[in-house]
Amino acid sequence: MAELTIAAIRSAADAIAPHVLRTPVLEAVRPDAVLLCKAESLQPIGAFKLRGAFHAMQQLPADCPGVVAHSSGNHAQAVARAARLLGLSAVVVMPSDAPARKRAAAEADGAEVVEVSPDSEERERMADRLARERGLVPIPPYDDLRVATGQGTAALELLDDVGPIDRFYAPVSGGGLMAGCAVAVHALAPECEIIGVEPSGGDRLAASLASGSRELLPTPTTLADGLRVRRVGAVTWPILQAHVARSEPVTDDELLDAMAFAARNLRLVLEPSGAASLAVALREGRGRCGVLLSGGNAEPAVLARALARPVRWQDGAGLPS
């Protein structure tokens, strides 16, 4: 694949359709906004990552000896699941602080898990080594056009379902989800403002957009375990720079309040990373806002903590929609 285009995203959507769920769009009504929430948390592994993994792995040659991936959790599960369904063997490199249930899910799908320290660079080095030593094909978590094209199918479905939107919010880690989605959104809604969401203290896309070059930041301390990378990808960066208007920080308290809002008003379980875009949309959304809810693999104790907090955002039920 040479380019990340809307035509490539449409083609990917057809290719992966048998393996992914066409997730519903759930509405939350706010005084100044309608939040059109794409519930990727309902994918079979609980995250959008299945889209990119299937799209990348469907293009491997029939004699592929297996794949290797590195991930804090959801990409590992996605690669493990896609490998099982496509008849490939998979090795996944996960940090020692990855949620136990994400690791268990990858193992249950038959993947070999290799544990490394929580630094995101260390994961990449180990995955590279395994690829060289065992001849495995790397499936990058984000910095790959096949993967980003697959992730973009989520935004394509959203806009196909709801029509034009004024704003689009998605979480940014390495930028694969946002790169694919941004291309889809701007193809179908050229005037839409595209807004990234990053952990407070680790907003490397915001820093990069400000400086004009790809910035390296310290690993952020955040409940959003899916958003702990130190910089956006080299492949995704020029696409992000071309399409993303701004990227907004989100605190742990805001993540918890968004998880509680989702549980009460959308009846969805979201993990902290999966609630990041909703947190910012609740804070500042105006007009018709597309909101990508990226994952639902919450640790039960974290969800319980969110539910125990005082209600911050009002239930929108009954407001004019």
Added chain:
Amino acid sequence: MAELTIAAIRSAADAIAPHVLRTPVLEAVRPDAVLLCKAESLQPIGAFKLRGAFHAMQQLPADCPGVVAHSSGNHAQAVARAARLLGLSAVVVMPSDAPARKRAAAEADGAEVVEVSPDSEERERMADRLARERGLVPIPPYDDLRVATGQGTAALELLDDVGPIDRFYAPVSGGGLMAGCAVAVHALAPECEIIGVEPSGGDRLAASLASGSRELLPTPTTLADGLRVRRVGAVTWPILQAHVARSEPVTDDELLDAMAFAARNLRLVLEPSGAASLAVALREGRGRCGVLLSGGNAEPAVLARALARPVRWQDGAGLPS
């Protein structure tokens, strides 16, 4: 409408399509079963009740002075929402022990709420009186063929999406949901075993199937506030008798364990009544099981209680599907 038939259900599905969500079917894999879970908890008001309310109210004359309904909560919300969108005024009679947020949601949609004691007969009497005194048109929660036909569209969508199933589980209160769904299921999967689920100690359908006549039981003590009626409906009973093979009891602990399973493995918030069918399917499901998840309006404290329990049902991720 004279009869509850698959043709009537298909026609209802077309009529209500602009107002209801085509909810996704989420899979849970168990050692002896695949649970094909129809997530009606994701409907805009958080419950399947929107289907029947819209179908009944779309057939009212243009000069209708307004509607009246009685409900422990979800039907009240459904009638309030449908009335607002169809430009009607609505009065809803709710028991004093209805969840506060269900009452608040009906009020937010512009309905007038009249509070009565928790007895289900008392609700009916008050709704009848309001209908007589104010000329309002009653929208029954279940004992009405228009309503049951509307509810049946949920099972129609499920079977259209997943094909034939071996078993179908749905909660039974007055029997409107089950009557409509049973007709749809048997039309599309004639050999399917149809299984009701009722609160332990209040299994009036099980008692009625055993005796051959419609039994009146005491109001059950159960966390499932949507399943606290004393007997199935007069209109729904012959349909239930013709289609439902058996009806199984479910305890509060089983409801909580099913809520926890749904949160962890389906990433769904379910209310106790909404988890009832899943609780029985987890306990005894075999083969391809359709499972109707009826509602997601859980009180946060009840969900937190479910999450704090030891894990009873294993995560099915990674098992062959």
